[in-house]
Amino acid sequence: MGLTAFLALVRKDLQLFFSDRRSVILTFAVPIAIASFFGSIFRGSGDNDEPAKIPIAIVDRDGSAISKAIVSGIQADTSLATSMPALDEARAAVQRGDVAVAVIVPPGFGDAAGRAFLSQGDKPQVDLLFDPSRGAELAMVRGVLTGHVMEAVGQEVFGGAQGRAIVDETLSQLDSSALPAGTRDTLRTLLQSVQQLNQQSGQTGGGGGPAIAVPFRVKEDAVTGGANTQYNGYAHSFAGMGIQFLLFAAIELAMGILIERQLGIWKRFRSAPLSRFTLLAARGASGTIITLLTLLVSFAFAMIVFGVKIHGSVIGFAAIAVACSIMAATFGLFVAALGKTAAATRRVATFAVLIMVMLGGAWVPSFVFPSWLQRLTVVIPARWAVDGLDAMTWRGLGLDAAITPTLVLLGFAVLFAVLTVVKFRWEEA
Amino acid sequence: MLAITNLHKSFGATRAVDDVSFSVERGQLVALLGPNGAGKTTTVSMIAGLVTPDQGSVTIGGVAVSSDSDPVKRRLGLVPQDLALYDELTGHANLRLFGSLYGLSGEALERAIATSLILVGLSDRAGDRVRTFSGGMKRRLNLAAGLLHDPDILLLDEPTVGVDPQSRNAIFDNLEQLKSRGKALLYTTHYMEEAERLADRIVIMDHGRVLADDTLSGLRARVLAGADGKARLAEDGGEGGASLETLFLTLTGRNLRD
Numbered sequence: 001m002g003l004t005a006f007l008a009l010v011r012k013d014l015q016l017f018f019s020d021r022r023s024v025i026l027t028f029a030v031p032i033a034i035a036s037f038f039g040s041i042f043r044g045s046g047d048n049d050e051p052a053k054i055p056i057a058i059v060d061r062d063g064s065a066i067s068k069a070i071v072s073g074i075q076a077d078t079s080l081a082t083s084m085p086a087l088d089e090a091r092a093a094v095q096r097g098d099v100a101v102a103v104i105v106p107p108g109f110g111d112a113a114g115r116a117f118l119s120q121g122d123k124p125q126v127d128l129l130f131d132p133s134r135g136a137e138l139a140m141v142r143g144v145l146t147g148h149v150m151e152a153v154g155q156e157v158f159g160g161a162q163g164r165a166i167v168d169e170t171l172s173q174l175d176s177s178a179l180p181a182g183t184r185d186t187l188r189t190l191l192q193s194v195q196q197l198n199q200q201s202g203q204t205g206g207g208g209g210p211a212i213a214v215p216f217r218v219k220e221d222a223v224t225g226g227a228n229t230q231y232n233g234y235a236h237s238f239a240g241m242g243i244q245f246l247l248f249a250a251i252e253l254a255m256g257i258l259i260e261r262q263l264g265i266w267k268r269f270r271s272a273p274l275s276r277f278t279l280l281a282a283r284g285a286s287g288t289i290i291t292l293l294t295l296l297v298s299f300a301f302a303m304i305v306f307g308v309k310i311h312g313s314v315i316g317f318a319a320i321a322v323a324c325s326i327m328a329a330t331f332g333l334f335v336a337a338l339g340k341t342a343a344a345t346r347r348v349a350t351f352a353v354l355i356m357v358m359l360g361g362a363w364v365p366s367f368v369f370p371s372w373l374q375r376l377t378v379v380i381p382a383r384w385a386v387d388g389l390d391a392m393t394w395r396g397l398g399l400d401a402a403i404t405p406t407l408v409l410l411g412f413a414v415l416f417a418v419l420t421v422v423k424f425r426w427e428e429a
Numbered sequence: 430m431l432a433i434t435n436l437h438k439s440f441g442a443t444r445a446v447d448d449v450s451f452s453v454e455r456g457q458l459v460a461l462l463g464p465n466g467a468g469k470t471t472t473v474s475m476i477a478g479l480v481t482p483d484q485g486s487v488t489i490g491g492v493a494v495s496s497d498s499d500p501v502k503r504r505l506g507l508v509p510q511d512l513a514l515y516d517e518l519t520g521h522a523n524l525r526l527f528g529s530l531y532g533l534s535g536e537a538l539e540r541a542i543a544t545s546l547i548l549v550g551l552s553d554r555a556g557d558r559v560r561t562f563s564g565g566m567k568r569r570l571n572l573a574a575g576l577l578h579d580p581d582i583l584l585l586d587e588p589t590v591g592v593d594p595q596s597r598n599a600i601f602d603n604l605e606q607l608k609s610r611g612k613a614l615l616y617t618t619h620y621m622e623e624a625e626r627l628a629d630r631i632v633i634m635d636h637g638r639v640l641a642d643d644t645l646s647g648l649r650a651r652v653l654a655g656a657d658g659k660a661r662l663a664e665d666g667g668e669g670g671a672s673l674e675t676l677f678l679t680l681t682g683r684n685l686r687d
Contacts (some may be wrong), residue, residue: 002498008529012515012522019517264511268574271477271584272530273502427480 005274006282013256013286027249027294032301035241038363039234039306053081054137057090057102064110065162069152070145074103077144094129100137102129103145113153114166118191157194164198167191231394234306239389240362242298243382246291246324247353250332253287255346257336276426280333284417287329288322295321310393316402317392323409324385330416331381337423361386381412430455430613431476431582436485438471445471447637449485453582458604458614460628462621462673464681468637469617470510473584476615477507489582503531506580510587510617512567513574516560520551520570523559524577531578545573548603565596572600582613589623601627621674631673635681648676 017023058074060067075082085093090102104127112124126145130138157163171191174184260266269279299321302308310317335352339345357363359373360382366374377383388405391397431453438446446468453459463469474480476487478494486493492501514523524542533541546552549569559567572588585604589597604627608614618624624631624645631648633641641648 004532004534005530008526012518012526015522016515016517264509264513265515267474267477267479267509267511268507268513268527269530270479270497271502271505271507272527273498273500273532274530275496275498278498427474 002275002278005272006278006285009269009279009282010286010289013253013283014289016256017252017286017290023252027245027252027290028297031238031241031245031294031298035234035238035298035302036306037237038241039232039237039302042233042237042364053079054101054140055081055083055099056141057083057085057093057099059085059087059090059102059104061087061107062105062109064108065160066110066113066152066156067105069156070105070148073148073152074145077148079140080144091129094131097131097133100131100134101141103127103141104129110153110156110162111166113149114157114163115170117153117157118166118170118187118194159198164195167195167198171195232306232308234302235308235393236365236386236390238298238302238306238308239386239393240357240360242295242389243324243360243385244353244357244362245298246294246328247331247357247382248350249291249294250287250328251335251346251349251353253283253290253329253332254335254339254349255342257283257333258339258342258345262342270426276421276424280417280420280424283336284326284329284333287332288325291328292321292325295324308393311396312392313397313399313402314392316397316399316406317389319402319406320385320388320392320409323406323413324389327381327385327409327413327416330413330420333420334416334423337420337425356380357382359383365390381409384408384412430490431615432486432488432491433472433476434486434488436472436475436487437483438468438475438480439483444637446475446482449634449637449639451632451639451642453613453615455581455613456608456611457629458608458616458627459630459632460624461615461617461632461634462619462624462677463617463634467634467681469634470586471637472634473586473615473617477505477584478502503578504581506575506578506583508572508575508583508585508588510590512571514559514567514570517558519556519558520546520562521555523570524555524574527574528577533578541577541579545576548576548606549573550599563596565592565599568592568596569600569603572603576607580612582615583607585614585616587618588616589618589620597623621672621677625673633677633680640680645673648673652676652679 017027056074058071060071071082071084074080083093083099087104090099090104093099094102106124106127109124109126112122116123126149128138128142128145130141155163157166171188174188174191177184179187257266260269299308335345335349339349359377360366360380361369361377362382366377366383366387369377384405388402388409391401391405395401433452434450436446436449437444449468449472451459461469461472471480475482478497489501489504494501515526518526521542524545525538528538528541542555543552546555549572551566551569551573554562554566559570562570568588568591572585575583575585589600592600601623604614604616616624616627628645630642630644632639633648641651643651
């Protein structure tokens, strides 16, 4: 009797789910649409499209050879989209959010920078006007700017006309400087050597002396599932959105139980010769099937349309997907156990799911979180689900990397199941 | 067939059911009457296994229900006050589900569905979604769902609320048929004329206690014996013609209940 009833209850839930078109669309189409959107943003640089550039404005109020070289270097930088408005317009553009940072090179910057480079003179100031909502981009621009300033100043000092004049001027003023005698002598020797180098370079018609430049080159190599495997941002976004909507489907499971209570259907169930285990297990089974379908349909779409692949263990992926679904189904039962009315419970549960997936790294990868938050979010099941699916897809890790997330997710499922049994309202007055 | 003995149930400080005892025999319809909050629904809920009594017992054919999955519960059918049906499923799919809860499957289940649908006159609408049914049709299907597994005892909690006279009459005919087939029926209602027409015995509850348990004529005689009742019966047109409503108000009072 128990098995017949169990199967009938599962079949009923599936029938109800597929009979509600809105629910089906919400469960399958919406996560695909949102994951596609997020994936297009976070897809990485693996495809042929040009990566997004940081918009900056640069205002050269100096007009020296050094400042022109800086501007030219920044304009050539592939990570920046540079415009050159007037000062007021640059400030307005930052205020409007059109550019992330405006770099203001003040009058006299070239000379002052050259002198500071050679003799510890006063350092000129570059003003960075930035959009406070784009702090990360400010840090990037600061780094890029430092490289270009060092390169431009170094190049000019070792061969440029402005640099030669600065060297001559610094040498002539050296005796009156406040430097200790020993340091002054050493610096004179150095500057005379530079002067000599500049003269030789001018006689041979060379294009300048040895430039000061960033003393290394970078070879970027994304470490993913294997050789010739590029990171596919859709893999992460579909994992994240898949988990989010899987949990939303779990809320629908809870709503189903609460509505059955409201309609008096639960009275029929309770008056039948069925154990509590049969009633809950049937809902858990149908919930697992529906949530698993949600995840698999999303990933199937991502694989077909966006070329997402399971570079790691397929068995590991399946294990994590099933564990996620069981966790979500038991979460739904737990929500039903706590809920009183469907409407009020839906609001609270939706909020809980949004917090859970946000902290679980479903919207943005958890590695961008502060370290304290990363440590804290290990208590969020969505974190394990997303990290586990990432590990099996674009990270390309093996079955052993699936074991911990699978066990942790099943652990959460057991916890939710126990709490459900403890808190479930069985009496139907 | 169904024996309720010294049932007690409290919710916090509220004593919902206080030492209630009565029985329902085979082929008998017992009407359970009472104002709002009298304890009728809690009593039916305890009989159906939805609520655990604090004290007392419910026996079905002399056997007490020992657990949620006790097979003896198969002898009990519940027709809840709510339209406990899935609107999105067809009538047939609803009945298939509720029959399966009692272990019915295959041909036996299909036979039971067909029999129940014939009884309530819905055979031709079995394939339609319940949301397309009228209120009366839903009530009849609600009744059919409680009958699928051919229970010996049927608990009917206000089964005619909100239905038109035709559907109500059809339900009455169904109940008469069930009675004639030897089923024991416990019927709660606020409609006195229904109890007058159908009931072999009437149990009146108030404040969680049984005030009276008798036939309609027995109730009349009992009220006649009381001083207050005599006055009211005179207003009602004489001793022999006292309506059940008058008897009910005499026993439970005329104060409004929430």
